[in-house]
Amino acid sequence: MKIKKVMRLIISTTAILGMLTGCSSNPEEGIKEGASATSETKSASAESTKEGAAPLTGVTIEFLYNLNGETTSDAILKACEDFTYETGIEVEAIMPGSNFSDTMKTRMAANQLPDIWTTHGWAVARYSEYLEPLNDQEFAASINPEIKDLVTGEDGNIYAAPLDMDLVGITYNGDLLTEAGVNVDELKTWEDFDAACKKVSDLGKTPIHIGGKDNFTIGNIFNDIAPTLYTNDNEANQKALLDGSFDWSQWDKAAGMLDAWNQKGYINPDCLTADYMTSIKAMAKGDVAFSFYGASGIAEVYAINANANIGFMPLPAKDNDSKQTLLVGEHFAAGVWKDSEHKKEAMQLLNYLMREDVCTELASVCAMPSGVSYVTSDTGKLAEYYAKYSEEGIQTVPYFDRAYLPSGMWNDLCTTGALILSGDSEGVQKATEQMESSYKEKMAQAN
Amino acid sequence: MKKKNFYINLFYIPAIILFIVFVAYPLIYGVRISFTNWNGYSQKMNYVGLKNYLRIFTDENVLIALRNTLIYGICSTLIQNVLGLAYAIFLNSKFKGRSIVRTIIYLPVMIAPLIMGYIMYFFVQYDGGAINDILHALHKAPVDLMSNGTVAVCIMTIINSIQFVGTAMIIYLAGLQNISVMYYEAAEIDGASKWQQFKNITLPLIVPALASSTVINLIGGLKLFDIIMALTSGGPGYSSHSLSTLITNQYFSAQNAGYASTIGLFTFALIMIISNLVSSYFDKKEVYM
Numbered sequence: 001m002k003i004k005k006v007m008r009l010i011i012s013t014t015a016i017l018g019m020l021t022g023c024s025s026n027p028e029e030g031i032k033e034g035a036s037a038t039s040e041t042k043s044a045s046a047e048s049t050k051e052g053a054a055p056l057t058g059v060t061i062e063f064l065y066n067l068n069g070e071t072t073s074d075a076i077l078k079a080c081e082d083f084t085y086e087t088g089i090e091v092e093a094i095m096p097g098s099n100f101s102d103t104m105k106t107r108m109a110a111n112q113l114p115d116i117w118t119t120h121g122w123a124v125a126r127y128s129e130y131l132e133p134l135n136d137q138e139f140a141a142s143i144n145p146e147i148k149d150l151v152t153g154e155d156g157n158i159y160a161a162p163l164d165m166d167l168v169g170i171t172y173n174g175d176l177l178t179e180a181g182v183n184v185d186e187l188k189t190w191e192d193f194d195a196a197c198k199k200v201s202d203l204g205k206t207p208i209h210i211g212g213k214d215n216f217t218i219g220n221i222f223n224d225i226a227p228t229l230y231t232n233d234n235e236a237n238q239k240a241l242l243d244g245s246f247d248w249s250q251w252d253k254a255a256g257m258l259d260a261w262n263q264k265g266y267i268n269p270d271c272l273t274a275d276y277m278t279s280i281k282a283m284a285k286g287d288v289a290f291s292f293y294g295a296s297g298i299a300e301v302y303a304i305n306a307n308a309n310i311g312f313m314p315l316p317a318k319d320n321d322s323k324q325t326l327l328v329g330e331h332f333a334a335g336v337w338k339d340s341e342h343k344k345e346a347m348q349l350l351n352y353l354m355r356e357d358v359c360t361e362l363a364s365v366c367a368m369p370s371g372v373s374y375v376t377s378d379t380g381k382l383a384e385y386y387a388k389y390s391e392e393g394i395q396t397v398p399y400f401d402r403a404y405l406p407s408g409m410w411n412d413l414c415t416t417g418a419l420i421l422s423g424d425s426e427g428v429q430k431a432t433e434q435m436e437s438s439y440k441e442k443m444a445q446a447n
Numbered sequence: 448m449k450k451k452n453f454y455i456n457l458f459y460i461p462a463i464i465l466f467i468v469f470v471a472y473p474l475i476y477g478v479r480i481s482f483t484n485w486n487g488y489s490q491k492m493n494y495v496g497l498k499n500y501l502r503i504f505t506d507e508n509v510l511i512a513l514r515n516t517l518i519y520g521i522c523s524t525l526i527q528n529v530l531g532l533a534y535a536i537f538l539n540s541k542f543k544g545r546s547i548v549r550t551i552i553y554l555p556v557m558i559a560p561l562i563m564g565y566i567m568y569f570f571v572q573y574d575g576g577a578i579n580d581i582l583h584a585l586h587k588a589p590v591d592l593m594s595n596g597t598v599a600v601c602i603m604t605i606i607n608s609i610q611f612v613g614t615a616m617i618i619y620l621a622g623l624q625n626i627s628v629m630y631y632e633a634a635e636i637d638g639a640s641k642w643q644q645f646k647n648i649t650l651p652l653i654v655p656a657l658a659s660s661t662v663i664n665l666i667g668g669l670k671l672f673d674i675i676m677a678l679t680s681g682g683p684g685y686s687s688h689s690l691s692t693l694i695t696n697q698y699f700s701a702q703n704a705g706y707a708s709t710i711g712l713f714t715f716a717l718i719m720i721i722s723n724l725v726s727s728y729f730d731k732k733e734v735y736m
Contacts, residue, residue: 101699102699104488105487105488105699105702106488108488108489109487109488109489111490126488129489129490212682212683213679213680213682215680215682269573269591270572270573270574270591270594271594272591272593272594272682272683273572273573273591273592273593273594273679274572274573274574278574407486407702408486408700408701408702408703410700411696411700411701411702412701414700415682415684415685416684418682418683418684419683419684421683422594422595422596422683422684422686424684438701441484441703442702444484445484445486445493445702445703
């Protein structure tokens with residue numbers, strides 16, 4: 001009987017430990033698009049056997065990237081193949097899908113990083129201790145000022161090469177807003193935005209759609225609201241957020257705004273269980289007026305309905321004395337591992353990606369403004385908006401969480417938002433408390 | 448003889464090495480991490496003493512996950528055992544098409560739980576879900592079932608139970624087929640009713656099967672992960688997290704690897720204690736033929 005007991009103990013221990021040592025997948029922090037399949041390729045050696053190809057050097061460098069979408073991924077793979085053709089250096093380009101961020105965290109923990117990878121907004125805050133400074137590279141002097149600060153550390157080192165830059169506002173359906181009698185150019189403050197939502201709601205349509213099953217869609221909202229309420233034109237708050245002295249009781253304004261929209265019925269009733277693609281489809285069908293997704297979301301809408309009239313507007317200001325803003329951040333930016341065995345070759349690839357013709361091609365595929373001054377990308381249907389807001393001098397500000405929150409708080413933006421959307425009567429208060437406690441914990445973690 | 452034993456013992460070595468590399472070392476490393484506030488990727492690790500262990504007992508999210516874990520574990524076990532035993536008794540009798548029925552009941556076990564979760568999402572989703580389509584056909588208003596944490600927990604418990612009821616059925620079927628027919632014949636001669644036969648013959652003699660089925664289902668329910676990730680990812684907020692999904696959330700999303708490790712060790716201890724208590728209880732009830 002004793003042996004039997006011991007056997008049971010071992011079996012149950014092993015079964016439980018199997019769970020504890022298992023791996024997982026979870027919604028992605030950095031990838032702000034829908035889930036996509038993992039893709040992997042080794043830039044074909046066949047390319048190098050073509051006439052005129054450089055002989056293979058025997059060196060293979062690993063390139064991990066997080067850019068979703070078949071067209072983008074194909075363009076990256078093509079660029080890697082062309083690089084192999086020109087240099088004889090093979091590239092193993094891997095896109096781990098929605099697990100990108102977790103894969104990178106695991107590899108950082110093991111100090112076994114790829115030779116080159118895309119930094120998805122975290123070039124400085126998360127990856128700088130692993131990245132090779134790029135100040136002495138030729139392209140460094142041409143990085144656009146809007147994005148340069150975001151990839152430059154406090155030590156003055158540039159850690160990532162931005163091929164393009166994310167410029168984010170609120171996505172809208174022009175036809176639906178016209179039907180509701182809303183002129184998007186008149187939505188200067190959140191109060192105006194609220195009034196527009198009322199008009200859309202009165203039409204029987206959904207003013208704001210959230211695909212909260214993919215919880216980054218909830219985090220995006222706070223990321224959009226927070227700078228307008230706390231950090232735009234408020235240097236004291238900017239400083240306080242960075243040094244840990246921010247008064248978190250103020251967070252009830254941001255949380256309260258989301259709660260008010262929810263209470264007024266401006267948000268889709270399935271906001272917690274619908275996914276990102278449901279949002280995209282609803283926008284493509286003309287059932288939704290506003291969504292808080294970036295340019296990639298607009299491209300997805302056009303992929304479903306090429307005739308949709310979709311645009312994006314700057315984020316409204318908190319009041320008439322403040323200015324409208326657009327968020328700017330890294331999109332396709334890449335850096336090189338400082339301890340890479342093939343650092344020289346990885347740097348060669350990075351410079352190849354930043355070459356005018358290659359960079360133009362890649363930034364155009366992403367339909368985003370280029371990150372360097374010597375490249376003008378084709379942004380397609382969005383070009384008119386970029387030109388318009390540039391002419392109007394709309395100010396750009398960094399993503400709130402990347403600039404002012406310690407790494408790891410994205411999860412809190414998502415979960416506290418979900419709590420509020422669930423209709424919890426104390427949601428605003430609990431969200432405020434959680435943000436404060438998590439902020440303090442993360443600040444302690446960083447010190 | 449000694450030499451022979453020596454060579455036989457060599458066969459243990461691969462298993463011992465695998466156990467050390469994949470179980471013992473991660474466990475020991477996990478204990479070390481649990482005393483730090485490590486974010487899961489940095490090369491820097493600060494020791495915080497027992498802070499993570501004390502936090503577990505005051506963290507509302509852990510208490511919610513603990514409650515949900517017990518619901519997933521205990522309710523799934525109850526449903527799977529009651530249904531599994533009923534199926535087994537039914538399928539222990541001879542009738543045409545018995546093999547097909549057995550296969551159909553067992554079939555969901557072969558589907559990965561994550562896939563099962565995604566399939567079920569199409570039933571319960573608000574927009575275009577099968578349940579809401581039926582309600583629509585009946586001119587009823589649609590319901591967003593998964594937006595309420597309590598309802599989501601109940602639905603996921605049922606999905607998990609239905610998926611793995613086949614395992615319980617197979618175990619009970621094996622147990623039932625081990626019982627000699629002569630016991631039932633003797634009982635019938637003595638005038639025992641069907642219920643009396645079940646209570647006094649079947650039930651005591653399938654205790655080993657009951658023990659195995661209960662422990663397997665209990666561990667399966669207590670570590671439920673995939674279905675939750677597919678259907679709610681633990682949301683809304685933290686309301687449908689199990690301890691397993693909370694560990695993932697804290698490790699990767701919240702970047703609290705130290706705390707996640709502490710929750711992992713707590714979960715390990717919890718499942719270990721519960722499964723061994725259940726196992727000991729059934730050991731005492733075992734009847735030998």
